[in-house]
Amino acid sequence: MTISFPEDRPFDFTAIGRLCIDLNANEINRPMEDTVTFTKYVGGSPANICIGMSRLGMKTGFIGKVADDQMGRFILRYLRDNGIDASGVTTDDTGAVTGLAFTEIKSPEDCSILMYRDNVADLKLAPAEVDEARIAASKVLLVSGTALAKSPSREAVLLALRYARKHGTKVVFDIDYRPYSWANPEETAIYYHAAAEKSDILIGTREEFDMLERFDGNDARSDETTAAAWFGCHAELVVIKHGKDGSIAYAKDGSAHRGAIFPAKVVKTFGAGDSYAAGFLYGLMQGWSVSRSMEYGSAAASIVISSHSCSDAMPTSAQIDDYMAASRTSD
Ligand SMILES: Nc1ncnc2c1ncn2[C@@H]1O[C@H](COP(=O)(O)OP(=O)(O)O)[C@@H](O)[C@H]1O
Numbered sequence: 001m002t003i004s005f006p007e008d009r010p011f012d013f014t015a016i017g018r019l020c021i022d023l024n025a026n027e028i029n030r031p032m033e034d035t036v037t038f039t040k041y042v043g044g045s046p047a048n049i050c051i052g053m054s055r056l057g058m059k060t061g062f063i064g065k066v067a068d069d070q071m072g073r074f075i076l077r078y079l080r081d082n083g084i085d086a087s088g089v090t091t092d093d094t095g096a097v098t099g100l101a102f103t104e105i106k107s108p109e110d111c112s113i114l115m116y117r118d119n120v121a122d123l124k125l126a127p128a129e130v131d132e133a134r135i136a137a138s139k140v141l142l143v144s145g146t147a148l149a150k151s152p153s154r155e156a157v158l159l160a161l162r163y164a165r166k167h168g169t170k171v172v173f174d175i176d177y178r179p180y181s182w183a184n185p186e187e188t189a190i191y192y193h194a195a196a197e198k199s200d201i202l203i204g205t206r207e208e209f210d211m212l213e214r215f216d217g218n219d220a221r222s223d224e225t226t227a228a229a230w231f232g233c234h235a236e237l238v239v240i241k242h243g244k245d246g247s248i249a250y251a252k253d254g255s256a257h258r259g260a261i262f263p264a265k266v267v268k269t270f271g272a273g274d275s276y277a278a279g280f281l282y283g284l285m286q287g288w289s290v291s292r293s294m295e296y297g298s299a300a301a302s303i304v305i306s307s308h309s310c311s312d313a314m315p316t317s318a319q320i321d322d323y324m325a326a327s328r329t330s331d
């Protein structure tokens with residue numbers, strides 16, 4: 001089972017949504033109260049995935065908005081240094097700030113994120129700033145669900161989805177549920193639905209799909225029934241992530257594919273989903289089977305969770321290949 005993508009477009013992959021800063025605790029295995037220093041990285045789930053795709057050699061671009069400050073300029077420079085076309089990233093002129101994610105690493109299994117997201121620039125992206133030609137020039141548009149949390153970013157994303165459908169650009173919807181960004185669950189579920197209905201590939205955890213389907217009845221739904229519900233729209237592939245229990249993908253042709261995990265020396269668990277998405281989508285775009293692509297995503301995730309950062313630790317294909325080979329040898 002493989003997925004087809006449009007051919008001969010200048011960009012392989014364009015992401016839309018949040019560009020932020022991660023401040024990851026240096027003194028790990030303790031609560032945030034006892035953390036003194038943090039290392040600054042570019043963050044934001046869609047940014048991390050786009051950086052991952054670029055490291056893997058894909059031609060990438062980003063549609064988003066940064067604050068007119070040092071952090072915004074740091075993000076723009078990092079994108080460019082990583083080969084990402086940032087001409088679709090605008091700079092806010094209203095005094096908005098850069099979103100900050102302070103990460104707390106109490107233990108490898110007990111991690112949390114303290115977000116500062118009031119008046120953030122990423123949610124100020126306006127529909128007029130979404131370039132139709134850029135979406136038409138990309139094989140894939142990745143939409144992060146959090147960008148639907150507030151206007152005008154919400155309308156910008158819905159417009160981007162319309163452009164993608166009009167031009168046959170494959171839409172990947174990463175549910176990316178961050179509760180603090182949303183006013184209430186009703187709003188979340190409604191806007192998630194609007195995006196999921198227009199998407200070709202849906203990716204989320206079980207909890208994220210439960211949020212998306214919250215008002216659809218049938219509280220006892222399984223991964224399989226979740227997937228089936230979206231095949232009636234545009235979905236070809238629905239991927240449900242289960243942390244260290246791996247992942248499962250259902251395809252419209254009725255096939256199911258289970259993704260195992262790779263061993264990891266876990267430093268922290270965040271970044272797993274973003275690196276998994278990058279490795280997995282890269283594999284699909286190489287024309288690999290869904291199963292092989294899931295394996296690649298899992299290996300990428302193990303590399304990132306064994307590292308201190310998310311974005312900076314995104315692996316190259318050589319690193320993933322080596323990691324996979326090394327874990328086979330140690331079996
Ligand atoms: N502890 C772990 N050890 C090895 N791989 C993991 C671990 N946690 C997650 N992964 C890998 O990362 C993928 C995504 O992780 P998950 O936690 O489900 O997503 P998210 O980070 O979006 O919540 C999993 O399907 C798995 O391949």
Ligand SMILES: O=C(O)C[C@@H](O)[C@H](O)C(=O)COP(=O)(O)O
Nearest residue numbers: 043044045270271272273274310
């Ligand atoms: O997405 C954010 O705003 C923060 C991320 O940069 C952060 O590192 C993270 O939470 C990664 O998300 P995950 O891959 O879903 O674990």
